[in-house]
Amino acid sequence: MEIIEKIKTNKSDDNLTEIQKICLHKLQSNPLPNPKSELWRLSNKSKLSNSLDYSVNEKYSKFDIPYPKNSQSTIRLIIGENCQINLIEKNYSIEQLSEDELQKYIKEQISFFKQNENWSHLLNLSLSCKNNILGLKINGSKIPPIEIFSQASSNSLTAKTLVIFLEKNCDAELLQVNLGKENSSLSQSTFFCLKENSSVNHGVVSYGENRSNLLNSLNVIQQKNSAYNLGSLHFKFNYARFEISIKQSAGNAKTNIKGMQITKNDEQISTYTKIEFNGPNGFLDQINKSLADDKSHAIFEGSIIVPKIAQRTDASQLSRNLLLSNLAQIDTKPQLEIIADDVKCKHGATISQLNEEELFYMRTRGITLTEASKLQLSSYFQEIIAFIPISKDKWDLLDKLLNEN
């Protein structure tokens, strides 16, 4: 109940938006997720409760962006900075969603939310004040790459919400960067609505600092003939959850996901994905990689749901995991729930360590063990990093992962 009290004491009832009221009401009976439910079973309870211990902060404070803006053509937005964007060019337009559109869409999504399954979204929406919600309507093609930043403030719990509508035939590239600050929690919710024939390359890079926490939830609705490509990377968080829910509302859509999480020390990072096909001819190719070192814990749970209507679905899911220490732990649970009969669905999972034979080969060629391990890791990381849009040319993530982390 504490978390609800915290939000309420922060504001009087009159200052709460309608969405905040609805979400608070939904959380009222069970303010915290059920620890026995499948989605929260493996989550570290004390880490979760610590991450909610900070006071709620709605104010925006300036922060350093990890890499400079070296190209004029990139559009950079920071959630909470009170940015107003209204770009109408020849080929494309990026407009702010009107208050009505925003409210209507979020309310519609909330109506499907369940307390346990969408707890992170509900928490975010009950915390997010108007300033911390950014809604965009993107239209057209040849749109310059878009970067959107969210950051938590130190010693506080910050919530940021992003809603993006990709209009018909639109083609966009968007990188979302979530930055954790020392001793802080960031609750980030993102809603994507891909209209017919639209496509997006979406990158999510969440990069923390010591003792930073992240509750990142992503909700994607794909209409017919849309293509959604997601490349994600989460690292350096004391506690982080990345919950992805993708619904192909009428089938005939394509989804590609390549995600990775890296845990060290006593961190816990988990990824939960739920992909539903609500129409025929859906396509999914998903790969999730984890790397766990020291005493850390990496979790992946992915479910693919193919109801009767989703005939001729082609879905594959692969979970690849590297366990590098005796004290680290990896849990993975890919799952298929299928009712349609004319489908091609497969999943696979592996857990292993670095390949000893490859290491040996490199060492016989005079490469040191450290270098050889790095080479192997870089090839492991590269597949995912190459899939994250924009970042590859200006932010050397690979170097960061190999040397700094």
Add this chain to the structure above:
Amino acid sequence: MVNENLVKDVVKEPYKYGFVTDIETEKIEKGLNEDIIRLISQKKEEPKFLLDFRLKAFKKWQKMKEPDWSGLGYKKIDYQDIIYYSAPKQKEKISSLDEVDPKLLETFDKLGIPLTEQKKLTNVAVDAVFDSVSIATTFREELAEHGVIFCSISEAVKNHADLIEKYLGTVVPASDNYFAALNSAVFSDGSFVYIPKGVSCPMDLSSYFRINSGDSGQFERTLIIAEESSSVSYLEGCTAPMFDTNTLHAAVVELVALDDASIKYSTVQNWYAGDEEGIGGIFNFVTKRGKCLGKRSKISWSQVETGSAITWKYPSCLLLGEESVGEFYSVALTNNLQQADTGTKMIHIGPKTKSTIVSKGISAGNSKNSYRGLVKMGTKAKGSRNYSQCDSMLIGDQASANTFPYIKSQQPNSEIEHEASTCRISEDQLFYLQSRGIEFEEAVSMMVSGFCRDVFNQLPMEFAAEADKLLALKLEGSVG
């Protein structure tokens, strides 16, 4: 386009073991309480330690809740409306098979189980369990020559109490789960096998379980102990008559393999599955677990699950001994409104342990077929390996196939591989076979048989033939 109805017709087959044997039985009153447990124990003339074991289990069971995580939908079971002990009336002690009620022998004959010793050609020793009691065990003398003990668990309690006391409940403790606790409290009979050191059991051992009574549950318990360097292959079969009520079957199987021992446990489960409307059928809630205690020991589970209205069964291996091996090969076929939630648990505790999982699920009609498995590498399981493969085949657009593999690793120096796929009967392959003059029905049957081949190859000869026949039967029927 494949005619869906044709495929559906092909998987229909009337249940041919649904007859009831008209025999006088001794039943106790319905209900479950401490007095009933004392009564069962008294009827079986059990020593005190076993009564204590039962009562302790009962106390635990009373505190437990029926599990609901599997998402199986079934009518709530009224545990007070079940008869916990039912036995065919017969002479007090049977010295030879000739004294067994001919009706019982006839029943087993009808089921194709040879109890009469002249049928030695089969070279399979059988322990036949009818409702709550074991009625006969064949080839006992021959087995005794090798020091192999194969008898009903009630007899073992009397004659080998030390072994029972030492091992009973060590693999599946009474508090393990709701149904294991229930079984520990009320188990009636089952088989006991003891293979002494260095003995390779000269013949396959088999238990045949038959439920005859409609209102009694069956709670058998099987315990197999393989001493150092011994080996045994054990087969289990089950059938039940057709009743329009649901019958509860909650069994526990415990296997213990010591150094270099190997146990192969095969099941062909063909309990009555209920009719097309889902009325009647057996609720099959079974806990099967093997403990590879010794170094280089091996436990292999193979199962063909075709019956039961509800199946809830996860034969597992605890791999404690260094270099021990666990295997699980399964075919589960569900039709109409059957629900099967089956899989395995491979818990790697010792170093260099290995496990293999091959699971094939076929769902037809409105059935639900789930694979649920756990592979766990403990911190000491250095150099361990697991390979899992789960394939599902869907027949018809109303059936569902789910896969829920849980994988957990705490040991970097171990490898886990899992793969799963879902498919349907391929139209191209069907077309090809039909164009070669193979009838539709046979073509489907061939493809299903091919789909299950990896598992059938692991079954002992006697069972492989039976399993193939069983699937073929289920797939046989009126085409067109």
